[in-house]
Amino acid sequence: MSNWQRILAIVAGVAATLGALLVAGAAATHLWLVVFGVAGALSLLRFAVNVRPRVDGLLAGFGGLTLLASLGEVGPSLWLALLATWLFAWLFIDRLAQQLARGETAAPGLGLVVPLAFGLTLLLLWEVAVRGLGVPQVLLPAPSQIYARIISSGPTLWADFQQTFLKAVLAGYLLGCASGFAVAILVDRSQFLRRGLLPIGNFVSALPIIGIAPIMVMWFGFDWPSKAAVIVCITFFPMLVNTVAGLNASGRMERDLMRTYASGYGQTLFKLRLPAAWPFIFNALKINSTLALIGAIVAEFFGTPIVGMGFRISTEAGRLNVDVVWAEVAVAAVAGSATYGLIVLVERAVTFWHPSVRGGRA
Amino acid sequence: MTRAGGNTIPVLIVLAALLVIWYIAATLMNAPWQAALYERAGTTDVPLAQYLADVWGQPKPLLPAPHQIVQEVWDNTVGQALSSKRSFLYHAGITLSATLMGFVLGTVLGLGLAVLILHNEAMNRSLMPWIIASQTVPILAIAPMLVIGLNAIGVTGLFPKALISTYLSFFPVVVGMVKGLRSPDQMQLDLMRTYNASRLEIFTKLRWPASMPYLFASMKVGIAIALIGALVAELTNTAAGGLGVRLLTGSYNGQTITIWGVLLMAATLAAILVLAVGAAEKLVLRNMGQAPA
Numbered sequence: 001m002s003n004w005q006r007i008l009a010i011v012a013g014v015a016a017t018l019g020a021l022l023v024a025g026a027a028a029t030h031l032w033l034v035v036f037g038v039a040g041a042l043s044l045l046r047f048a049v050n051v052r053p054r055v056d057g058l059l060a061g062f063g064g065l066t067l068l069a070s071l072g073e074v075g076p077s078l079w080l081a082l083l084a085t086w087l088f089a090w091l092f093i094d095r096l097a098q099q100l101a102r103g104e105t106a107a108p109g110l111g112l113v114v115p116l117a118f119g120l121t122l123l124l125l126w127e128v129a130v131r132g133l134g135v136p137q138v139l140l141p142a143p144s145q146i147y148a149r150i151i152s153s154g155p156t157l158w159a160d161f162q163q164t165f166l167k168a169v170l171a172g173y174l175l176g177c178a179s180g181f182a183v184a185i186l187v188d189r190s191q192f193l194r195r196g197l198l199p200i201g202n203f204v205s206a207l208p209i210i211g212i213a214p215i216m217v218m219w220f221g222f223d224w225p226s227k228a229a230v231i232v233c234i235t236f237f238p239m240l241v242n243t244v245a246g247l248n249a250s251g252r253m254e255r256d257l258m259r260t261y262a263s264g265y266g267q268t269l270f271k272l273r274l275p276a277a278w279p280f281i282f283n284a285l286k287i288n289s290t291l292a293l294i295g296a297i298v299a300e301f302f303g304t305p306i307v308g309m310g311f312r313i314s315t316e317a318g319r320l321n322v323d324v325v326w327a328e329v330a331v332a333a334v335a336g337s338a339t340y341g342l343i344v345l346v347e348r349a350v351t352f353w354h355p356s357v358r359g360g361r362a
Numbered sequence: 363m364t365r366a367g368g369n370t371i372p373v374l375i376v377l378a379a380l381l382v383i384w385y386i387a388a389t390l391m392n393a394p395w396q397a398a399l400y401e402r403a404g405t406t407d408v409p410l411a412q413y414l415a416d417v418w419g420q421p422k423p424l425l426p427a428p429h430q431i432v433q434e435v436w437d438n439t440v441g442q443a444l445s446s447k448r449s450f451l452y453h454a455g456i457t458l459s460a461t462l463m464g465f466v467l468g469t470v471l472g473l474g475l476a477v478l479i480l481h482n483e484a485m486n487r488s489l490m491p492w493i494i495a496s497q498t499v500p501i502l503a504i505a506p507m508l509v510i511g512l513n514a515i516g517v518t519g520l521f522p523k524a525l526i527s528t529y530l531s532f533f534p535v536v537v538g539m540v541k542g543l544r545s546p547d548q549m550q551l552d553l554m555r556t557y558n559a560s561r562l563e564i565f566t567k568l569r570w571p572a573s574m575p576y577l578f579a580s581m582k583v584g585i586a587i588a589l590i591g592a593l594v595a596e597l598t599n600t601a602a603g604g605l606g607v608r609l610l611t612g613s614y615n616g617q618t619i620t621i622w623g624v625l626l627m628a629a630t631l632a633a634i635l636v637l638a639v640g641a642a643e644k645l646v647l648r649n650m651g652q653a654p655a
Contacts, residue, residue, distance in 0.1 A: 090484075097484035118488035139512075196372030200380075206586035207632050208593050211625045214613030219424065294500045298594055302613050317510055329499060336498030 005094055006047075012087035013044040015080045022077040032066040033077055036084075043088075053095035057117065060089035064124045082128050089121040141323045149327040156312070157331055164296050164309040165335055168224040172231025173292040177285060179232065180239025185269075187240070188247045198244055205237045213299040222303050230299040235288040242284035246277025279354055282347040289339045293332055384428055391424045392417045426619045434623035450627045456604040457592050458631060460520050464527020465588040469581060471528060472535025479536070480543045480569075481561070493536055501529050505595040523604075527591035531584035535577070542576025543569045571650060578643035585635045593628060605631075 017037050039059060063085030070078065097114055123143050129135070130142040137145070150157065187193045213230050220226035250273050258268045300310025309328050316324040396417050400408065408416070418427035426434075438450040475493070478485045501508075505526040512522040546568050554564045596606025605628050612620035 093488050094484040097487045100487065101483045114484070114487040115491040119492060122492075192372050193376070195369045196376035199369055199373050200376060203633065206582070206636050207629045208586075208590045208625075210590060211593065211609055211621075211628055214609065214621055215618065217613070218616070218618065290498050290500075293498075297500050298597075301597055302610075320510075333495075333499040336500065337495055340494075340498050 005091060008087050008091045008094070009043070009046055012084045012091060015084040015087065017044075018077075018080050022075070022080070032069050033081055036063055036066045036081060053092055053099065056088050056092035056095065057113075060085055060092055060117070060121070063088060064120070067124065067128050078128075078132060082125070082132075086121060086125060089117060093117050093121075137322060139322075141326055145323050146326045146330055149323040150330060153324065153327065157327060159307050160309045160312050160328065161331055161335070163224060163305075163307045164227070164300065165293070168227035168296045168299075168308075169231060169292045171224070172228035172296070173235060173288060175228065176232035176235030176292070177239050177288055180236040180284070181243050181281070183236075184240050184243035184247065188244055189265075194244060198241065201237050201241045201244075205241055209234050209237075210295055210298050213295075214302045216299065217303045222305055224308075227296045227299040227304075227308075231292045231295045234291050234295045238287050238291070239281075239284045242280045242287075243277060246280025247273050249273075249280060250276040278347075278351045282343065282351065285343050285347075286340060289343060290336055293336050293339075297332065381428060384425075385418070388423065388425045388427045389414070389417050392420055395420065395424065422616055422618055424618065426622050430619050431622045431626055434619045435626050438623060439627075450605070450608070450623065453603050453605045453608050453624075454627055454631055457589070457596065457606065457628075460523035460592040460595070460604070461527055461585070461589045461631075461635070463520055464524035464591060465531050465581075465585050467524060468528040468531030468584060468588060469535050472532040472580070472584070473539060475532070475536045476539035476543060477565075479540050490540075493533065496529075497533050501526065505591065505597075509595055523592050523595040526595040527588035530591040531588040534580040534583040534587070538576045538580030538583075539573055542573030542580075545576065546572045574646060574650065575643075578639060578646070582636050582639050582643075585639055586632055589628070589632050589635060 039062065043055070043059060063081060067078070067081055067085060070081075093114055096110070096117075100110060100114070126140075127142050127144060130140055141149075187197050210230070212233055213226075216226045216229040216233075220229050247269075254272055254276075255268065258272050263271070297310035297313065300308045301314050304311040309332060313325050313328050316322075316328075396413070399416075400406070417423075418430065420426075423430070435450060438448060475489065479489055480486075505523075508526065509522040512525070543565075550568055550572075551564070554568055559567065592604070593606040593609070596604035597610050605624050608624045609621060612618075612624060
């Protein structure tokens with residue numbers, strides 16, 4: 001263990017012990033806090049015997065459960081336990097990451113444990129801090145409150161999801177990406193268009209296109225087509241620019257080789273240039289997947305039927321029902337991450353030859 | 363895109379073509395309403411020049427002609443006192459200050475995270491996936507709500523808007539800088555080691571200079587989305603002003619020319635900001651003796 005990890009271990013163990021000592025007088029009512037404290041004290045034995053990282057992970061998990069169980073009683077012991085739990089989690093992540101980096105453990109799925117543990121720790125800190133400190137719900141609801149809201153208003157959330165994601169985002173995303181791709185193929189055939197359109201496309205990508213939302217609402221009405229139109233406009237240019245760049249990614253030598261094979265434009269396109277362009281195209285698909293969701297939600301601020309994620313967010317924010325807003329955000333985040341993850345999976349299957357997929361740091 | 367001059371003529375021709383298409387579209391889209399107007403007035407046999415002037419001169423057209431938009435921007439910038447609430451420049455100034463504050467905060471945050479990720483394996487493994495996931499949270503969508511929430515606890519003014527810009531602009535900086543700080547190859551790192559350089563020296567004398575092109579590329583993306591963040595964050599707080607507010611009021615009143623005018627203004631602002639970062643890039647890279655990428 002490094003010096004840094006030793007400091008972490010000592011502070012974590014001492015904090016847990018102190019937390020237990022503070023409530024030791026009423027051990028019967030604070031049973032779990034005391035047990036956690038004893039476990040923390042025992043963890044200090046690590047300087048005598050070898051303790052594996054997973055023990056720290058178990059301690060952190062146990063600390064988290066203890067904290068959630070004894071949230072009602074606010075006092076210094078709770079904060080000490082929180083500190084100890086956080087440090088144990090940190091120690092766990094640090095040691096595991098070290099082992100992974102050195103190649104000491106190579107169990108499948110362990111790479112996922114690190115970010116997961118980090119995320120869970122953040123959630124725990126959020127939950128305990130918000131409820132322990134009594135943060136007003138208007139500012140930041142606890143994760144458990146958001147979860148309860150997601151469960152209790154499932155049908156509403158589903159209707160909003162359908163309206164915004166399944167109709168507007170999907171239609172706009174597919175149309176925008178497809179048209180950007182098609183125009184890129186056309187533009188690529190002409191040297192003149194490439195030189196004329198590309199700088200403009202690059203420039204337009206940097207513009208706040210989202211501002212055309214009110215205009216699209218005026219043109220296409222309140223329902224989802226206007227949102228899809230906004231998304232088409234937002235996603236078109238990143239796709240155009242990236243595809244054109246990708247089509248030019250194949251090297252001079254490779255193209256010359258295709259020429260010596262007497263391959264025509266179509267064959268060169270499908271067998272050399274498009275495959276070489278895939279990484280760029282997937283890059284655009286990834287950028288666009290987040291842009292599309294944002295575009296749809298923001299466009300709904302400018303007028304919408306009484307359903308949709310953006311509509312719900314703006315009206316419930318006005319009523320200060322912040323937990324509903326966060327529930328919508330959670331749904332959007334899950335939908336966004338799932339889409340992103342799906343694209344990454346497809347990318348790995350399609351561009352299996354690319355160095356960034358085959359391993360090694362890009 | 364290696365020769366800057368080589369693209370000028372094609373770009374100008376494409377722009378001219380776009381303008382022509384725009385005028386044609388404006389004519390076609392505004393024609394039904396113009397026909398209705400003529401029918402009401404009982405006019406028939408309008409000469410072409412008069413017809414075009416009418417179609418391109420409607421007060422609330424479906425698609426304003428480009429000259430109407432330019433006229434609107436001109437009236438609201440040069441034609442207004444700088445302190446007037448009608449002046450686009452006044453609103454652009456509010457948006458600009460939020461953008462810049464958010465951009466600076468975001469860049470500093472991004473740099474800090476990049477350094478952490480570079481030097482700590484645990485941070486690399488645990489932070490990076492969440493930083494990527496953070497961008498799938500449509501924070502822009504809840505920007506207006508965050509502004510309300512922060513107002514409720516007394517945080518007002520620029521800061522809530524700047525916070526949204528920060529959230530958006532730190533991401534490209536982290537991703538770009540992690541790549542940039544890792545860009546020195548093994549040979550260069552080995553050379554530093556033979557000089558017995560400390561980690562700090564390796565950072566300041568090798569990694570940091572090597573990452574400059576990446577930093578500026580990220581900052582160009584970052585400042586563009588910082589502006590978007592500030593614009594959207596303004597959509598709620600109508601009293602405070604800003605280009606986003608003008609956009610919203612224009613949308614509620616159906617003033618299409620104003621909406622397009624604000625968009626042109628915002629686009630100009632974005633262009634100036636990106637160009638400014640580009641100019642800074644050229645300056646810095648030249649002083650460092652590197653050829654601009």
